Amino acid sequence: xxxxxxxxxxxxxxxxxxxxxxxxxxxxxxxxxxxxxxxxxxxxxxxxxxxxxxxxxxxxxxxxxxxxxxxxxxxxxxxxxxxxxxxxxxxxxxxxxxxxxxxxxxxxxxxxxxxxxxxxxxxxxxxxxxxxxxxxxxxxxxxxxxxxxxxxxxxxxxxxxxxxxxxxxxxxxxxxxxxxxxxxxxxxxxxxxxxxxxxxxxxxxxxxxxxxxxxxxxxxxxxxxxxxxxxxxxxxxx
Numbered sequence: 304x305x306x307x308x309x310x311x312x313x314x315x316x317x318x319x320x321x322x323x324x325x326x327x328x329x330x331x332x333x334x335x336x337x338x339x340x341x342x343x344x345x346x347x348x349x350x351x352x353x354x355x356x357x358x359x360x361x362x363x364x365x366x367x368x369x370x371x372x373x374x375x376x377x378x379x380x381x382x383x384x385x386x387x388x389x390x391x392x393x394x395x396x397x398x399x400x401x402x403x404x405x406x407x408x409x410x411x412x413x414x415x416x417x418x419x420x421x422x423x424x425x426x427x428x429x430x431x432x433x434x435x436x437x438x439x440x441x442x443x444x445x446x447x448x449x450x451x452x453x454x455x456x457x458x459x460x461x462x463x464x465x466x467x468x469x470x471x472x473x474x475x476x477x478x479x480x481x482x483x484x485x486x487x488x489x490x491x492x493x494x495x496x497x498x499x500x501x502x503x504x505x506x507x508x509x510x511x512x513x514x515x516x517x518x519x520x521x522x523x524x525x526x527x528x529x530x531x532x533x534x535x536x537x538x539x540x541x
Contacts, residue, residue, distance in 0.1 A: 304363065307372045307525075312426070313337075313338055313339055313340040313422065314338060314340070314361050314362060314427060314431050315340055315342045315343070315359075315360040315361045315362070315437065316333060316339055316340065316341050316342065316360055316361065316363075316364060316427060317341070317342055317345075317351065317354060317355060317357065317358060317362070317363045317364070317388075317469070318330055318333075318341055318343075318363075318364050318365075318454055319344070319345050319346075319347075319348060319363065319364070319366060319369070319448040320344075320349040320365075320366040320369075320393070321346045321348065321366060321368075321369045321370060322346075322366070325366075325416070326330070326344055326346060327344075328378065329364070329423070329494070330344055332420045333424070333425075333427075333476055334425055338428075339410075339427055339428075342358045342360055343358050343360070343386045343500060345358075345372065347369070347370065347372075348365075348369055348372040348374075348376075348377040348380075349371065349372060350364070351363070351377070352377070352380060352381065352384075352388065355381060355384065355386070355388060356384065357390070359386060360388055361387070361388065361389065361431055362388070362389055362390075362391060362427050362430060362431060363381060363388055363389070363390045363391070364391045364393055364414075364423070364427070365377060365378070365390055365391070365392060367392050367394040367401060367405060368394060368395070368396070369525065372431075374392060374394070374405065375404055375405060375408055377406065378390050378392070378409050378410055379408050379409065380410045382408065386536040387431050389411045389431070390409060390410045391410065391411060391412040391414060391423075391426055391427065391430055391436075392410040392414070393414050393415075393416060393423075394406040394413070394414075394415065394416065395414075395415065395416045395417065397415060402437075406435075406437075406532070411430040411435055411436065412426040412429070412430050412435065412436040412437065413437055413438075413499060414426050414438065415438075418438060421456040422438050426438075433503075437519060441451045441452065442453045459516075464486075466511060466512050466522070467529055468511070469511045470508065470511055470512075471507075473494075473504060473509055474504050474508050475502045476494060477490055477494070477501060477505060477508065478508055478520065478521075478524055478529065479530070480493060480494075480532055481517060481524075482521050482524050482525060482529070483504075486507070487501045487502060488504040504515050505517065505520075508520055514522075
Protein backbone atom coordinates (compact mmCIF):
# COMPACT_ATOMS: atom_id res chain seq x y z
CA UNK A 304 0.00 0.00 0.00
CA UNK A 305 1.33 3.47 -0.85
CA UNK A 306 1.96 5.82 2.03
CA UNK A 307 0.62 9.34 2.03
CA UNK A 308 4.16 10.44 2.79
CA UNK A 309 5.25 9.13 -0.59
CA UNK A 310 5.18 12.42 -2.47
CA UNK A 311 6.37 10.78 -5.68
CA UNK A 312 3.02 9.05 -6.07
CA UNK A 313 -0.25 10.91 -5.68
CA UNK A 314 -3.39 9.39 -4.21
CA UNK A 315 -5.66 8.59 -7.14
CA UNK A 316 -9.27 9.63 -6.50
CA UNK A 317 -12.45 9.02 -8.48
CA UNK A 318 -15.50 11.21 -7.76
CA UNK A 319 -19.19 10.27 -8.07
CA UNK A 320 -21.94 12.87 -7.59
CA UNK A 321 -25.11 13.43 -9.61
CA UNK A 322 -24.87 17.19 -8.92
CA UNK A 323 -22.49 18.32 -11.67
CA UNK A 324 -21.69 21.70 -10.11
CA UNK A 325 -20.86 20.12 -6.76
CA UNK A 326 -18.81 17.44 -8.53
CA UNK A 327 -16.71 20.04 -10.33
CA UNK A 328 -16.32 22.08 -7.15
CA UNK A 329 -14.92 19.09 -5.24
CA UNK A 330 -12.67 18.24 -8.18
CA UNK A 331 -11.14 21.71 -8.18
CA UNK A 332 -10.58 21.66 -4.42
CA UNK A 333 -8.92 18.23 -4.46
CA UNK A 334 -6.66 19.12 -7.38
CA UNK A 335 -5.25 21.99 -5.31
CA UNK A 336 -3.64 19.37 -3.07
CA UNK A 337 -0.08 18.34 -3.94
CA UNK A 338 -0.52 14.68 -2.95
CA UNK A 339 -4.02 13.96 -4.36
CA UNK A 340 -5.16 13.72 -7.97
CA UNK A 341 -8.68 13.26 -9.39
CA UNK A 342 -8.30 10.69 -12.16
CA UNK A 343 -11.96 10.60 -13.20
CA UNK A 344 -15.43 11.86 -12.26
CA UNK A 345 -18.95 10.66 -12.99
CA UNK A 346 -22.52 11.75 -12.31
CA UNK A 347 -23.85 8.20 -12.50
CA UNK A 348 -22.92 5.12 -10.45
CA UNK A 349 -23.10 2.74 -13.41
CA UNK A 350 -20.68 4.87 -15.42
CA UNK A 351 -18.48 5.20 -12.34
CA UNK A 352 -18.18 1.41 -11.99
CA UNK A 353 -16.76 1.21 -15.52
CA UNK A 354 -14.38 4.08 -14.76
CA UNK A 355 -13.19 2.32 -11.60
CA UNK A 356 -12.32 -0.75 -13.66
CA UNK A 357 -10.50 1.43 -16.19
CA UNK A 358 -8.55 3.78 -13.89
CA UNK A 359 -8.12 1.61 -10.76
CA UNK A 360 -8.28 4.55 -8.32
CA UNK A 361 -7.13 4.29 -4.71
CA UNK A 362 -10.13 6.15 -3.31
CA UNK A 363 -13.72 6.64 -4.49
CA UNK A 364 -15.55 9.64 -3.04
CA UNK A 365 -19.23 8.96 -3.65
CA UNK A 366 -22.48 10.79 -3.06
CA UNK A 367 -24.93 8.49 -1.28
CA UNK A 368 -28.09 10.00 -2.74
CA UNK A 369 -28.14 9.31 -6.47
CA UNK A 370 -30.78 8.38 -9.04
CA UNK A 371 -30.92 4.96 -10.71
CA UNK A 372 -28.57 3.34 -8.20
CA UNK A 373 -28.26 4.45 -4.57
CA UNK A 374 -24.95 4.78 -2.78
CA UNK A 375 -25.34 1.67 -0.62
CA UNK A 376 -25.89 -0.55 -3.66
CA UNK A 377 -22.99 1.11 -5.47
CA UNK A 378 -20.63 0.52 -2.51
CA UNK A 379 -21.55 -3.17 -2.49
CA UNK A 380 -20.86 -3.44 -6.22
CA UNK A 381 -17.54 -1.64 -5.84
CA UNK A 382 -16.61 -4.03 -3.02
CA UNK A 383 -17.40 -6.98 -5.29
CA UNK A 384 -14.90 -5.79 -7.93
CA UNK A 385 -12.10 -7.47 -5.96
CA UNK A 386 -9.90 -4.38 -6.13
CA UNK A 387 -8.10 -2.37 -3.47
CA UNK A 388 -10.28 0.70 -3.97
CA UNK A 389 -11.66 2.26 -0.77
CA UNK A 390 -14.92 4.21 -0.61
CA UNK A 391 -15.62 7.47 1.19
CA UNK A 392 -19.35 8.16 1.50
CA UNK A 393 -20.32 11.77 0.87
CA UNK A 394 -23.78 13.11 1.70
CA UNK A 395 -25.82 16.09 2.84
CA UNK A 396 -27.59 14.02 5.50
CA UNK A 397 -26.43 13.57 9.09
CA UNK A 398 -28.30 10.28 9.39
CA UNK A 399 -26.94 7.76 11.92
CA UNK A 400 -28.81 4.90 10.26
CA UNK A 401 -27.33 5.75 6.85
CA UNK A 402 -23.85 6.08 8.35
CA UNK A 403 -24.21 2.67 10.00
CA UNK A 404 -25.42 1.00 6.81
CA UNK A 405 -22.75 2.66 4.66
CA UNK A 406 -19.96 1.53 6.99
CA UNK A 407 -21.53 -1.93 7.23
CA UNK A 408 -21.40 -2.50 3.46
CA UNK A 409 -17.82 -1.28 3.16
CA UNK A 410 -17.42 2.52 3.33
CA UNK A 411 -14.21 3.55 5.13
CA UNK A 412 -15.33 7.08 5.90
CA UNK A 413 -18.47 9.23 5.95
CA UNK A 414 -18.28 12.95 5.25
CA UNK A 415 -21.01 15.60 5.16
CA UNK A 416 -21.04 17.98 2.21
CA UNK A 417 -21.45 20.86 4.67
CA UNK A 418 -18.14 20.06 6.38
CA UNK A 419 -14.97 21.98 5.66
CA UNK A 420 -13.02 20.75 2.65
CA UNK A 421 -10.06 20.08 4.95
CA UNK A 422 -12.05 17.24 6.56
CA UNK A 423 -12.52 15.55 3.20
CA UNK A 424 -8.82 15.88 2.41
CA UNK A 425 -7.97 14.47 5.83
CA UNK A 426 -10.39 11.57 5.27
CA UNK A 427 -8.78 10.76 1.90
CA UNK A 428 -5.32 10.62 3.49
CA UNK A 429 -6.49 8.65 6.54
CA UNK A 430 -8.36 6.08 4.45
CA UNK A 431 -5.37 5.77 2.12
CA UNK A 432 -3.31 4.77 5.15
CA UNK A 433 -5.77 1.97 5.91
CA UNK A 434 -7.66 3.78 8.65
CA UNK A 435 -11.37 4.23 9.26
CA UNK A 436 -12.18 7.92 9.36
CA UNK A 437 -15.33 9.34 10.93
CA UNK A 438 -15.31 13.08 11.76
CA UNK A 439 -15.77 13.89 15.44
CA UNK A 440 -19.09 15.61 14.78
CA UNK A 441 -20.57 12.32 13.53
CA UNK A 442 -18.88 9.88 15.90
CA UNK A 443 -21.22 10.30 18.88
CA UNK A 444 -24.40 9.77 16.88
CA UNK A 445 -22.91 6.80 15.04
CA UNK A 446 -21.84 4.94 18.16
CA UNK A 447 -25.12 5.68 19.95
CA UNK A 448 -26.98 4.18 16.99
CA UNK A 449 -24.52 1.26 16.87
CA UNK A 450 -25.03 0.50 20.56
CA UNK A 451 -28.82 0.91 20.40
CA UNK A 452 -29.08 -1.44 17.41
CA UNK A 453 -27.30 -4.18 19.37
CA UNK A 454 -29.44 -3.54 22.45
CA UNK A 455 -32.59 -3.88 20.34
CA UNK A 456 -31.24 -7.08 18.76
CA UNK A 457 -30.48 -8.47 22.22
CA UNK A 458 -33.98 -7.60 23.43
CA UNK A 459 -35.48 -9.34 20.40
CA UNK A 460 -33.35 -12.43 21.05
CA UNK A 461 -34.34 -12.45 24.71
CA UNK A 462 -38.00 -12.14 23.75
CA UNK A 463 -37.59 -15.01 21.29
CA UNK A 464 -35.89 -17.08 23.98
CA UNK A 465 -38.73 -16.45 26.39
CA UNK A 466 -41.23 -17.80 23.85
CA UNK A 467 -39.19 -20.96 23.40
CA UNK A 468 -38.94 -21.28 27.17
CA UNK A 469 -42.75 -21.64 27.31
CA UNK A 470 -42.59 -24.97 25.46
CA UNK A 471 -43.07 -28.15 27.46
CA UNK A 472 -40.43 -30.89 27.24
CA UNK A 473 -42.67 -32.91 24.92
CA UNK A 474 -43.29 -29.88 22.69
CA UNK A 475 -39.52 -29.33 22.54
CA UNK A 476 -39.08 -32.95 21.43
CA UNK A 477 -41.69 -32.50 18.71
CA UNK A 478 -40.17 -29.22 17.52
CA UNK A 479 -36.70 -30.74 17.55
CA UNK A 480 -37.84 -33.56 15.26
CA UNK A 481 -39.60 -31.11 12.96
CA UNK A 482 -36.36 -29.13 12.57
CA UNK A 483 -34.70 -32.38 11.48
CA UNK A 484 -37.18 -32.66 8.62
CA UNK A 485 -39.49 -35.34 10.03
CA UNK A 486 -43.19 -35.25 9.15
CA UNK A 487 -46.01 -35.76 11.66
CA UNK A 488 -46.16 -39.52 11.06
CA UNK A 489 -42.40 -39.88 11.65
CA UNK A 490 -42.66 -37.86 14.87
CA UNK A 491 -45.50 -40.06 16.08
CA UNK A 492 -43.49 -43.25 15.42
CA UNK A 493 -40.31 -41.93 17.03
CA UNK A 494 -42.07 -40.68 20.17
CA UNK A 495 -44.52 -43.64 20.34
CA UNK A 496 -47.58 -41.36 20.33
CA UNK A 497 -50.50 -40.99 17.95
CA UNK A 498 -50.39 -38.65 14.97
CA UNK A 499 -53.39 -36.83 16.45
CA UNK A 500 -51.38 -36.17 19.62
CA UNK A 501 -48.49 -34.85 17.51
CA UNK A 502 -50.86 -32.42 15.77
CA UNK A 503 -52.12 -31.24 19.16
CA UNK A 504 -48.55 -30.57 20.30
CA UNK A 505 -47.80 -28.79 17.03
CA UNK A 506 -50.84 -26.52 17.41
CA UNK A 507 -49.67 -25.64 20.92
CA UNK A 508 -46.21 -24.85 19.53
CA UNK A 509 -47.77 -22.55 16.91
CA UNK A 510 -49.66 -20.61 19.58
CA UNK A 511 -46.68 -20.28 21.92
CA UNK A 512 -44.25 -19.21 19.19
CA UNK A 513 -46.88 -16.97 17.55
CA UNK A 514 -46.49 -18.58 14.12
CA UNK A 515 -49.02 -19.93 11.63
CA UNK A 516 -47.49 -23.07 10.15
CA UNK A 517 -44.78 -25.71 10.49
CA UNK A 518 -42.31 -23.91 8.22
CA UNK A 519 -42.53 -20.73 10.29
CA UNK A 520 -42.11 -22.74 13.50
CA UNK A 521 -38.99 -24.47 12.18
CA UNK A 522 -37.48 -21.20 10.90
CA UNK A 523 -38.24 -19.55 14.23
CA UNK A 524 -36.48 -22.37 16.07
CA UNK A 525 -33.44 -22.27 13.78
CA UNK A 526 -33.12 -18.48 13.87
CA UNK A 527 -33.31 -18.32 17.66
CA UNK A 528 -30.79 -20.94 18.69
CA UNK A 529 -33.25 -23.67 19.64
CA UNK A 530 -31.26 -26.47 17.99
CA UNK A 531 -27.93 -25.54 19.60
CA UNK A 532 -29.58 -25.17 23.02
CA UNK A 533 -31.19 -28.61 22.65
CA UNK A 534 -27.83 -30.14 21.75
CA UNK A 535 -26.16 -28.53 24.75
CA UNK A 536 -28.92 -29.74 27.04
CA UNK A 537 -28.76 -33.27 25.62
CA UNK A 538 -24.96 -33.36 25.97
CA UNK A 539 -25.19 -32.14 29.57
CA UNK A 540 -27.76 -34.79 30.48
CA UNK A 541 -25.71 -37.53 28.82
